[in-house]
Amino acid sequence: MKITCVVVGKIKEKYFTDAIKEYSKRLSRYCKLEILELADEKTPDGASEAEELAIREKEGERILKALKDDAYVIALAIEGKMLDSVELSQKIESLGVGGTSHIAFVIGGSLGLAPAVMKRADYALSFSRMTFPHQLMRVVLLEQLYRSYRIMKHEPYHK
Template sequence: MNIKLLCIGKTDKQELQDLTEVYVKRLQFYTKFEMEIIPDLKKVKNLDENQQKTKEGELILSKVQNSDFVVLLDENGKQLSSVAFSEYLQKRMNTGLKQLVFVIGGPYGFSDEVYKRADSKLSLSKMTFSHQMVRLFITEQIYRGFTILKNEPYHHQ
Protein backbone atom coordinates (compact mmCIF):
# COMPACT_ATOMS: atom_id res chain seq x y z
CA MET A 1 0.00 0.00 0.00
CA ASN A 2 1.21 3.47 -0.89
CA ILE A 3 0.59 6.39 1.42
CA LYS A 4 0.35 9.97 0.21
CA LEU A 5 0.12 13.09 2.34
CA LEU A 6 -1.52 15.96 0.43
CA CYS A 7 -0.94 19.42 1.89
CA ILE A 8 -1.94 22.94 0.93
CA GLY A 9 0.95 25.42 0.96
CA LYS A 10 4.61 25.20 1.78
CA THR A 11 6.16 25.06 5.24
CA ASP A 12 7.97 28.28 5.98
CA LYS A 13 9.87 26.98 9.03
CA GLN A 14 12.99 25.03 8.07
CA GLU A 15 13.04 23.32 11.48
CA LEU A 16 9.61 21.79 10.88
CA GLN A 17 10.59 20.74 7.37
CA ASP A 18 13.72 19.04 8.71
CA LEU A 19 11.83 17.18 11.46
CA THR A 20 9.13 16.06 9.05
CA GLU A 21 11.79 14.81 6.63
CA VAL A 22 13.25 12.60 9.40
CA TYR A 23 9.99 10.63 9.54
CA VAL A 24 9.48 10.66 5.77
CA LYS A 25 12.88 8.96 5.40
CA ARG A 26 12.15 6.47 8.19
CA LEU A 27 8.84 5.54 6.59
CA GLN A 28 10.62 4.36 3.43
CA PHE A 29 11.57 1.18 5.33
CA TYR A 30 7.88 0.27 5.78
CA THR A 31 5.91 1.61 2.84
CA LYS A 32 6.04 3.85 -0.19
CA PHE A 33 5.31 7.29 1.25
CA GLU A 34 5.13 10.61 -0.56
CA MET A 35 4.24 14.11 0.51
CA GLU A 36 2.73 16.29 -2.18
CA ILE A 37 2.48 20.02 -1.63
CA ILE A 38 -0.27 21.92 -3.44
CA PRO A 39 0.93 25.52 -3.84
CA ASP A 40 -0.87 28.26 -1.94
CA LEU A 41 -3.55 30.07 -3.92
CA LYS A 42 -2.58 33.41 -5.40
CA LYS A 43 -4.61 36.59 -4.85
CA VAL A 44 -6.65 35.23 -1.92
CA LYS A 45 -7.44 38.79 -0.78
CA ASN A 46 -10.07 38.85 -3.54
CA LEU A 47 -11.66 35.59 -2.34
CA ASP A 48 -14.01 35.01 0.56
CA GLU A 49 -13.60 31.95 2.80
CA ASN A 50 -15.95 29.72 0.77
CA GLN A 51 -14.37 30.69 -2.56
CA GLN A 52 -10.93 29.88 -1.17
CA LYS A 53 -12.13 26.49 0.15
CA THR A 54 -13.74 25.74 -3.21
CA LYS A 55 -10.59 26.55 -5.20
CA GLU A 56 -8.38 24.57 -2.80
CA GLY A 57 -10.91 21.73 -2.97
CA GLU A 58 -10.66 21.59 -6.76
CA LEU A 59 -6.87 21.32 -6.46
CA ILE A 60 -7.13 18.58 -3.82
CA LEU A 61 -9.64 16.57 -5.83
CA SER A 62 -7.45 16.82 -8.95
CA LYS A 63 -4.71 14.95 -7.03
CA VAL A 64 -6.94 12.08 -5.87
CA GLN A 65 -7.71 8.95 -7.87
CA ASN A 66 -11.10 7.19 -7.80
CA SER A 67 -9.51 4.12 -6.19
CA ASP A 68 -7.78 6.09 -3.39
CA PHE A 69 -8.99 5.88 0.19
CA VAL A 70 -9.12 9.53 1.25
CA VAL A 71 -8.71 10.53 4.89
CA LEU A 72 -9.24 14.15 5.86
CA LEU A 73 -7.33 15.46 8.86
CA ASP A 74 -10.21 17.41 10.34
CA GLU A 75 -10.90 18.81 13.80
CA ASN A 76 -14.28 17.03 13.79
CA GLY A 77 -12.83 13.68 12.78
CA LYS A 78 -12.51 10.57 14.90
CA GLN A 79 -9.71 10.59 17.47
CA LEU A 80 -7.60 7.47 17.85
CA SER A 81 -4.82 6.38 20.18
CA SER A 82 -1.53 5.51 18.49
CA VAL A 83 -2.28 1.79 18.88
CA ALA A 84 -5.78 2.22 17.43
CA PHE A 85 -4.27 4.25 14.57
CA SER A 86 -1.83 1.40 13.82
CA GLU A 87 -4.84 -0.95 13.68
CA TYR A 88 -6.54 1.55 11.34
CA LEU A 89 -3.50 1.37 9.02
CA GLN A 90 -3.48 -2.44 9.21
CA LYS A 91 -7.17 -2.59 8.34
CA ARG A 92 -6.56 -0.44 5.25
CA MET A 93 -3.65 -2.69 4.20
CA ASN A 94 -5.75 -5.84 4.72
CA THR A 95 -8.31 -4.64 2.21
CA GLY A 96 -5.70 -4.66 -0.56
CA LEU A 97 -5.93 -0.90 -0.88
CA LYS A 98 -3.52 0.52 -3.44
CA GLN A 99 -3.21 4.06 -2.04
CA LEU A 100 -4.17 5.72 1.22
CA VAL A 101 -4.29 9.53 0.99
CA PHE A 102 -4.21 11.78 4.05
CA VAL A 103 -5.22 15.38 3.32
CA ILE A 104 -4.36 18.53 5.26
CA GLY A 105 -6.56 21.37 4.07
CA GLY A 106 -6.00 25.08 3.90
CA PRO A 107 -6.58 27.65 6.64
CA TYR A 108 -10.38 27.43 6.40
CA GLY A 109 -10.68 23.66 6.10
CA PHE A 110 -12.29 21.72 3.28
CA SER A 111 -14.96 22.43 0.69
CA ASP A 112 -18.22 20.49 0.67
CA GLU A 113 -17.00 18.63 -2.43
CA VAL A 114 -13.89 17.38 -0.60
CA TYR A 115 -16.01 16.26 2.37
CA LYS A 116 -18.27 14.34 -0.04
CA ARG A 117 -15.27 12.57 -1.60
CA ALA A 118 -13.67 11.66 1.73
CA ASP A 119 -13.82 8.08 2.95
CA SER A 120 -12.87 8.95 6.52
CA LYS A 121 -12.04 11.86 8.83
CA LEU A 122 -9.46 11.76 11.60
CA SER A 123 -8.56 14.35 14.21
CA LEU A 124 -5.12 14.50 15.78
CA SER A 125 -6.42 16.45 18.78
CA LYS A 126 -9.22 18.68 20.00
CA MET A 127 -6.60 21.42 19.99
CA THR A 128 -5.84 23.44 16.87
CA PHE A 129 -2.35 23.18 15.34
CA SER A 130 -0.75 25.03 12.45
CA HIS A 131 -0.94 23.17 9.16
CA GLN A 132 2.85 22.94 9.14
CA MET A 133 2.86 21.22 12.54
CA VAL A 134 0.13 18.81 11.46
CA ARG A 135 2.45 17.56 8.69
CA LEU A 136 5.05 16.64 11.28
CA PHE A 137 2.52 15.08 13.66
CA ILE A 138 0.74 12.88 11.09
CA THR A 139 4.02 11.76 9.52
CA GLU A 140 5.36 10.80 12.95
CA GLN A 141 2.12 8.97 13.79
CA ILE A 142 2.20 7.00 10.54
CA TYR A 143 5.79 6.02 11.34
CA ARG A 144 4.79 5.14 14.92
CA GLY A 145 1.89 3.07 13.58
CA PHE A 146 4.22 0.95 11.46
CA THR A 147 6.65 0.43 14.34
CA ILE A 148 3.74 -0.74 16.51
CA LEU A 149 2.63 -3.18 13.79
CA LYS A 150 6.19 -4.52 13.54
CA ASN A 151 6.58 -4.78 17.36
CA GLU A 152 9.56 -2.44 17.26
CA PRO A 153 10.64 -0.60 20.43
CA TYR A 154 9.81 2.96 19.26
CA HIS A 155 6.39 3.08 20.97
CA HIS A 156 6.10 2.55 24.72
CA GLN A 157 2.94 1.64 26.60
Protein backbone atom coordinates (compact mmCIF):
# COMPACT_ATOMS: atom_id res chain seq x y z
CA MET A 1 0.00 0.00 0.00
CA LYS A 2 1.19 3.49 -0.80
CA ILE A 3 0.34 6.20 1.71
CA THR A 4 0.78 9.82 0.70
CA CYS A 5 0.44 12.61 3.21
CA VAL A 6 -0.32 15.86 1.42
CA VAL A 7 0.35 18.60 3.93
CA VAL A 8 0.26 22.37 3.81
CA GLY A 9 3.11 24.16 5.52
CA LYS A 10 6.63 23.39 6.62
CA ILE A 11 7.76 21.92 9.90
CA LYS A 12 9.88 24.43 11.78
CA GLU A 13 10.48 22.72 15.12
CA LYS A 14 13.18 20.05 15.37
CA TYR A 15 11.17 17.93 17.83
CA PHE A 16 8.34 17.61 15.27
CA THR A 17 10.85 16.81 12.50
CA ASP A 18 12.46 14.13 14.69
CA ALA A 19 9.09 12.54 15.48
CA ILE A 20 8.10 12.55 11.79
CA LYS A 21 11.40 10.88 10.84
CA GLU A 22 10.93 8.24 13.53
CA TYR A 23 7.38 7.32 12.52
CA SER A 24 8.30 7.44 8.83
CA LYS A 25 11.08 4.94 9.53
CA ARG A 26 8.71 2.70 11.51
CA LEU A 27 6.06 2.85 8.79
CA SER A 28 8.55 1.83 6.08
CA ARG A 29 8.12 -1.79 7.25
CA TYR A 30 4.42 -1.69 6.37
CA CYS A 31 3.83 0.71 3.49
CA LYS A 32 5.45 3.04 1.01
CA LEU A 33 5.15 6.44 2.68
CA GLU A 34 5.43 9.75 0.85
CA ILE A 35 5.08 13.16 2.47
CA LEU A 36 4.35 16.04 0.10
CA GLU A 37 4.85 19.43 1.74
CA LEU A 38 3.05 22.24 -0.03
CA ALA A 39 3.57 25.96 0.50
CA ASP A 40 1.14 27.71 2.78
CA GLU A 41 -0.24 31.19 2.24
CA LYS A 42 0.46 33.89 4.78
CA THR A 43 -2.71 35.04 6.52
CA PRO A 44 -2.69 38.72 7.43
CA ASP A 45 -3.88 39.66 10.92
CA GLY A 46 -7.55 40.56 10.85
CA ALA A 47 -8.13 38.88 7.48
CA SER A 48 -11.71 39.10 6.24
CA GLU A 49 -13.82 36.02 5.49
CA ALA A 50 -13.29 36.65 1.78
CA GLU A 51 -9.51 36.83 2.25
CA GLU A 52 -9.52 33.61 4.28
CA LEU A 53 -11.58 31.84 1.62
CA ALA A 54 -9.17 33.05 -1.08
CA ILE A 55 -6.24 31.68 0.96
CA ARG A 56 -7.97 28.30 1.43
CA GLU A 57 -8.71 28.19 -2.29
CA LYS A 58 -5.07 28.93 -3.25
CA GLU A 59 -3.85 26.21 -0.89
CA GLY A 60 -6.64 23.97 -2.20
CA GLU A 61 -5.43 24.36 -5.79
CA ARG A 62 -1.98 23.18 -4.72
CA ILE A 63 -3.49 20.22 -2.86
CA LEU A 64 -5.66 19.18 -5.81
CA LYS A 65 -2.65 19.31 -8.17
CA ALA A 66 -0.69 17.08 -5.78
CA LEU A 67 -3.40 14.40 -5.54
CA LYS A 68 -3.13 11.48 -7.95
CA ASP A 69 -6.28 10.35 -9.76
CA ASP A 70 -5.94 6.80 -8.42
CA ALA A 71 -5.68 7.88 -4.77
CA TYR A 72 -8.42 7.30 -2.24
CA VAL A 73 -8.42 10.70 -0.53
CA ILE A 74 -8.98 11.05 3.20
CA ALA A 75 -9.26 14.68 4.28
CA LEU A 76 -8.51 15.49 7.89
CA ALA A 77 -11.32 17.84 8.84
CA ILE A 78 -12.92 18.76 12.14
CA GLU A 79 -16.36 17.94 10.68
CA GLY A 80 -15.25 14.48 9.56
CA LYS A 81 -16.10 11.12 11.12
CA MET A 82 -14.31 10.26 14.33
CA LEU A 83 -12.82 6.77 14.49
CA ASP A 84 -10.93 5.01 17.23
CA SER A 85 -7.57 3.41 16.43
CA VAL A 86 -9.05 -0.02 15.71
CA GLU A 87 -11.67 1.48 13.39
CA LEU A 88 -9.00 3.44 11.50
CA SER A 89 -6.99 0.24 11.15
CA GLN A 90 -10.06 -1.57 9.83
CA LYS A 91 -10.76 1.28 7.39
CA ILE A 92 -7.24 1.11 5.94
CA GLU A 93 -7.30 -2.68 5.81
CA SER A 94 -10.71 -2.81 4.11
CA LEU A 95 -9.56 -0.30 1.49
CA GLY A 96 -6.56 -2.52 0.73
CA VAL A 97 -8.67 -5.69 0.59
CA GLY A 98 -11.09 -3.86 -1.69
CA GLY A 99 -8.33 -3.12 -4.19
CA THR A 100 -7.20 0.36 -3.15
CA SER A 101 -3.44 0.56 -3.47
CA HIS A 102 -2.97 4.28 -2.77
CA ILE A 103 -4.41 6.34 0.09
CA ALA A 104 -3.74 10.08 0.32
CA PHE A 105 -4.29 11.82 3.65
CA VAL A 106 -4.70 15.60 3.39
CA ILE A 107 -3.84 18.05 6.17
CA GLY A 108 -4.73 21.63 5.33
CA GLY A 109 -3.17 24.85 6.50
CA SER A 110 -4.12 26.92 9.50
CA LEU A 111 -7.47 27.95 7.95
CA GLY A 112 -8.55 24.45 7.01
CA LEU A 113 -9.41 22.93 3.64
CA ALA A 114 -11.04 24.53 0.60
CA PRO A 115 -14.50 23.31 -0.40
CA ALA A 116 -13.02 21.88 -3.64
CA VAL A 117 -10.66 19.67 -1.62
CA MET A 118 -13.51 18.43 0.56
CA LYS A 119 -15.49 17.66 -2.60
CA ARG A 120 -12.56 15.64 -4.02
CA ALA A 121 -12.16 13.72 -0.74
CA ASP A 122 -13.57 10.22 -0.61
CA TYR A 123 -13.74 10.34 3.18
CA ALA A 124 -13.49 13.03 5.87
CA LEU A 125 -11.72 11.97 9.06
CA SER A 126 -11.69 13.88 12.33
CA PHE A 127 -9.20 13.18 15.09
CA SER A 128 -11.14 15.42 17.46
CA ARG A 129 -13.52 18.34 17.56
CA MET A 130 -10.55 20.32 18.88
CA THR A 131 -8.25 22.29 16.60
CA PHE A 132 -4.60 21.21 16.42
CA PRO A 133 -1.58 22.89 14.84
CA HIS A 134 -0.94 21.28 11.45
CA GLN A 135 2.66 20.43 12.45
CA LEU A 136 1.43 18.43 15.44
CA MET A 137 -1.35 16.86 13.39
CA ARG A 138 1.23 15.43 11.01
CA VAL A 139 2.94 13.64 13.91
CA VAL A 140 -0.39 12.41 15.27
CA LEU A 141 -1.44 11.10 11.84
CA LEU A 142 1.82 9.19 11.34
CA GLU A 143 1.60 7.73 14.84
CA GLN A 144 -1.97 6.56 14.20
CA LEU A 145 -0.99 5.07 10.83
CA TYR A 146 1.82 3.18 12.54
CA ARG A 147 -0.59 2.03 15.26
CA SER A 148 -3.07 0.96 12.55
CA TYR A 149 -0.52 -1.27 10.85
CA ARG A 150 0.54 -2.78 14.17
CA ILE A 151 -3.13 -3.58 14.89
CA MET A 152 -3.61 -5.08 11.40
CA LYS A 153 -0.57 -7.33 11.85
CA HIS A 154 -1.65 -8.34 15.40
CA GLU A 155 1.58 -6.89 16.75
CA PRO A 156 1.78 -5.38 20.25
CA TYR A 157 1.48 -1.66 20.73
CA HIS A 158 0.91 0.40 23.86
CA LYS A 159 -2.70 1.26 24.57
